[in-house]
Amino acid sequence: MLELAYVREHLERVKKSFHDRGLGGAGLDEFMARDQERRDAITQVETLKAERNRASGEIGRLKKEGQDASALMAQMKETSARIKQLDKRAAELDQEMKDFLLTVPNLPHQSVPVGRSAADNAEVRRWGEPPKFDFEPKAHWDLGPALGILDFERASKIAGARFVLYSGLGARLERALANFMLDLHTRKHGYTEVLPPFIVNSTSLVGTAQLPKFAADLFKLEGTDYWLIPTAEVPVTNMFRDETLDADQLPLKLVAWTPCFRSEAGSYGKETRGIVRQHQFQKVELVKFVRPEQSYEELESLTREAETVLQQLGLPYRVVALSTGDLGFAAAKTYDLEVWLPGENGYKEISSCSNFEGFQARRAGIRYRLPGKKKSDYVHTLNGSGLAIGRTWMALVENYQQADGTVVVPEVLRPYLDGIERLERNR
RNA sequence: GGAGGGGUGCCGGAGUGGUCGAACGGGGCUGCCUGCUAAGCAGUUGCACUGGCUAAAACCGGUGCCGCGGGUUCGAAUCCCGCCCCCUCCGCCA
DSSP states (O other): OOOHHHHHHHHHHHHHHHHHHHHHOOTTHHHHHHHHHHHHHHHHHHHHHHHHHHHHHHHHHHHHOOOOOHHHHHHHHHHHHHHHHHHHHHHHHHHHHHHHHHHHOOOOTHHHHHHGGGOEEEEEESSSOOOOOOOOOHHHHHEEEEEEEEEEHHHHTTTTTTTEEEEEHHHHHHHHHHHHHHHHIIIIIIOOEEOOOOOOHHHHHHTOEEEEETTGGGGTTTTTTTTEOOOOOHHHGGGGTTTTEEEEGGGGEEEEEEEEEOOOOOTSSSSTTTTTOEEEEEEEEEEEEEEEGGHHHHHHHHHHHHHHHHHHHHOOOEEOOOOTTOTTTSSSSSEEEEEEETTTTEEEEEEEEEEEEEEHHHEEEOOOOOOTOOEEEEOOEEEEEEEEHHHHHHHHHHHHHHHHHHHEEEEEGGGGGGTEEEEEEOO
16 A cells, blocks of 8 residues: 555656556546545544534533533534534545555556566576477376376366366375475575464455455455465465564564465466466465565565575576566566476466565554664565465476376475385376 | 453553543663663653644644444543454363
């Protein structure tokens, strides 16, 4: 969320942000008109309240002295009625403005390439060479079922479309990947592991900005205020909602392995094959709370930390900086990691690393205080996948496939799979 | 799910209709003191919105905030209603 005062004073910058993101600037001018109306109403009602407060004190004094206060009381009864009316109007305007502010996207950082869509994203760097095969490489949706480690039919019987069942070595590979990633981030990158609730309330979702705009992307539990998390970002960022952290706790780095649930409403017909786009998947998520002046170096290191997973697994990838047209609602800047997929002969997003600056912190009330300083300030929040496990599974199977349909297990993963060197049928 | 208790400032903890933004204690900050530290003394101590001043602050004023939302009243931390959360006991359960 942008601060009201900021929008008021930097209207042109906000309008430019809307434009760069490919949104109409509509609403902003009306918003400013509302702002003026609201401030006028507040001035008026506060004057009346001040008058009432004075009179109430006077009434108390008169009564104490045994004097008659009924005239003043009658007068204040009218004033109170008037206040009630004006208060209601001011509250309405206030609510309208808050609702609007919650739908205003974050301002893109100056370094973000201006563009209309993903086509305008800027490639930052590449790592690794796509493997060369002397046979026609298969997609994971052929390899997996053939190895008996992936079962789409039964998943769809149990739940429906866009679910998958991992079986045998497939399930163990998923778990091995999660453990490998968690170990890497906790042992080498200084993250603290947390295991949060997988269900959150709507306040938490407003805090990280999935609500109010993106309810359609989420699963809600009927008859409750509970929602399945679309990413660990939500519970982990909200750990410190309405809290003030000590500056010496920062940067605070947390890693969580959770399932993620996404309704993918409106995406039917898109990426229906394989495990690319599922209603449920697992992800190891990195979350940082940092001091504002450090957030951009922290974004770089966060991205590098996510990249380390791919490097250690030997999976070729590239890093792209999202353009303004592709940038998420809450993000000021985002790097996507895209892994090489032989089955698609192209790169596919496997991690998204973002700096939200104070956008989430303001919504969620996450502050920090410097020792000895009175005034607190909002932290900057960042997060990134480190990595999406389902997509890593998929990339690994495709990149390490052999002519005979088996899959070689990368060295670093073998300790997590009882030393197994190869995924074969009937294991 | 049932019964009971409770939610007050950074923390502990008073406060049952007016003089309460809130006693008292602790902590923090500032100054004094001190070779340094501790102790001691004095002062100070939240957030949001809003008006004035301003380049912007500082600053000065106003309003609101004692879990959240309503209500009663001239006036509510204090009374009434609804909701949320926490604790204890019982039941159930991995």
